[in-house]
Amino acid sequence: MKCVAIKGVKQFEIKEIEEPKSENGEVVIDVLKTGICGSDIHYWVLGQPIGLVMGHEYCGVVTDPGSRQDLKIGDRVTALPISPCNECPACLTGNPQYCRQTWAHATGLSLTNPGGLAPKMKIRPDMVLKVPDNLKDEEVAMVEPTAVGLHAIHLADVKVGDKVLVIGAGIIGLVSAMFAKMEGASYVAISEPNEARAKRAIELGVADEWFNAKDEKLTEKLLFKTNGGFDLAVDCCGNSKAVSSAIMAVHPGGKVVLAGVSMTPVTIPTVVAVMSEITIISSIAYTKEEFQTCINLMADKKIDMMKFVDEIVDLEHVQQSYERLTLGTDSAVKILVDPNK
Ligand SMILES: NC(=O)c1ccc[n+]([C@@H]2O[C@H](COP(=O)([O-])OP(=O)(O)OC[C@H]3O[C@@H](n4cnc5c(N)ncnc54)[C@H](O)[C@@H]3O)[C@@H](O)[C@H]2O)c1
Ligand SMILES: [Zn+2]
Ligand SMILES: [Zn+2]
Numbered sequence: 001m002k003c004v005a006i007k008g009v010k011q012f013e014i015k016e017i018e019e020p021k022s023e024n025g026e027v028v029i030d031v032l033k034t035g036i037c038g039s040d041i042h043y044w045v046l047g048q049p050i051g052l053v054m055g056h057e058y059c060g061v062v063t064d065p066g067s068r069q070d071l072k073i074g075d076r077v078t079a080l081p082i083s084p085c086n087e088c089p090a091c092l093t094g095n096p097q098y099c100r101q102t103w104a105h106a107t108g109l110s111l112t113n114p115g116g117l118a119p120k121m122k123i124r125p126d127m128v129l130k131v132p133d134n135l136k137d138e139e140v141a142m143v144e145p146t147a148v149g150l151h152a153i154h155l156a157d158v159k160v161g162d163k164v165l166v167i168g169a170g171i172i173g174l175v176s177a178m179f180a181k182m183e184g185a186s187y188v189a190i191s192e193p194n195e196a197r198a199k200r201a202i203e204l205g206v207a208d209e210w211f212n213a214k215d216e217k218l219t220e221k222l223l224f225k226t227n228g229g230f231d232l233a234v235d236c237c238g239n240s241k242a243v244s245s246a247i248m249a250v251h252p253g254g255k256v257v258l259a260g261v262s263m264t265p266v267t268i269p270t271v272v273a274v275m276s277e278i279t280i281i282s283s284i285a286y287t288k289e290e291f292q293t294c295i296n297l298m299a300d301k302k303i304d305m306m307k308f309v310d311e312i313v314d315l316e317h318v319q320q321s322y323e324r325l326t327l328g329t330d331s332a333v334k335i336l337v338d339p340n341k
Helices: 040-044 138-140 144-155 171-182 195-205 219-225 240-249 270-275 288-299 315-325
Strands: 002-008 011-016 027-035 058-064 076-079 118-123 129-130 165-166 187-192 210-211 230-236 250-258 279-282 309-313 333-335
Touching: 002 058, 002 240, 002 315, 011 058, 011 315, 027 076, 058 118, 058 138, 076 138, 129 288, 129 333, 138 144, 144 171, 144 230, 144 250, 165 171, 165 240, 171 195, 171 230, 187 195, 187 219, 187 230, 187 240, 210 219, 210 250, 219 240, 230 240, 240 250, 240 270, 315 333
Parallel strands: 165 187, 165 230, 187 210, 230 250, 250 279, 309 333
Antiparallel strands: 002 011, 027 058, 027 118, 027 333, 058 076, 076 129
16 A cells, blocks of 8 residues: 655655554554644654654544454544553553653554554554544544643643743644633733744634744743743743743743653753742643543534644645645644545
8 A cells, every 4th residue: 555654854755565454453444534743743854764654643444443342344433642561650550651662663653553644554452542423534633632732731730810821833832722721721822933823823712812933022022911921831842942932931930831842952041940940841642531531522512623624635745735834934733634535
């Protein structure tokens, strides 16, 4: 079958790989929709690992239920892309997201388990979740990034009336802003250098105001607006400038949640963090419970994730979509791929 794999720096190729078969109880699915994630973009920019078939946010239809006797052919499912060991202290306390094994064979994020940028894929049976009929395929493909934002906001422990700054208006930033409001934040601001994306965040109603991240007076303006600093800043970007701006924007004793990822070490003003006793919390992925909560929130119409979906493309247009998402001037936030289109 045809798939899209990393070929080099900012370069994909369409190539043939073997169709997946259930050998160790895996659930095999036809991929209906798969999302392009900011983390995928990091791999594409690096051009490594060569041969990686990405796509860890997906909706599929079961063609072989493997060892999952509760599933049948035709069921629609999604899955946590992680591969926890189920034995270590993290796994045993319900935190598979930081199990040391969890990313080694993650679906769509490792060479051993190709992801949704192919018409079919196989998934570890214990990670698969059946989804309600009233969810659209697109919504199901949005569960994973939604759960990332939910986990970050759960860790942030937002209080009613908090002022929250979200750094970066990609999908992780937008979902974090949305959940911060749901948790009772009275004011949510977004800082973002891409004006088109930032304006979209306001139009979509997830944030109250945006600040241009390129503005040299950014910190000054943020502190003025909040009378001395935000209660919480959530970094959903990961670079030095972004993380530093988060630390500088909270009031003494405030909190910074790091959800953004950088593939290289970043420089941050630790003196500001230390002198102001800022609590820095790191957030990775989600628990299985949070993943299920996001499915429930969508099914119960408590959140609308369709509004973040910009376009659905076929495998031939994946390269072009990555280029569009990294232009820095386009308003697109989430492009989904239909590998069977
Ligand atoms: N912690 C986790 O579990 C987890 C999960 C998924 C993604 N991520 C990471 O979260 C980040 C966001 O993901 P995404 O899908 O939204 O990515 P994205 O690339 O779509 O969004 C990042 C946004 O940050 C903006 N930005 C760049 N520099 C900035 C600055 N100095 N200040 C403010 N904004 C700035 C960009 O213009 C862009 O809009 C990525 O680093 C991704 O790898 C983390
Ligand atoms: Zn993702
Ligand atoms: Zn483990």
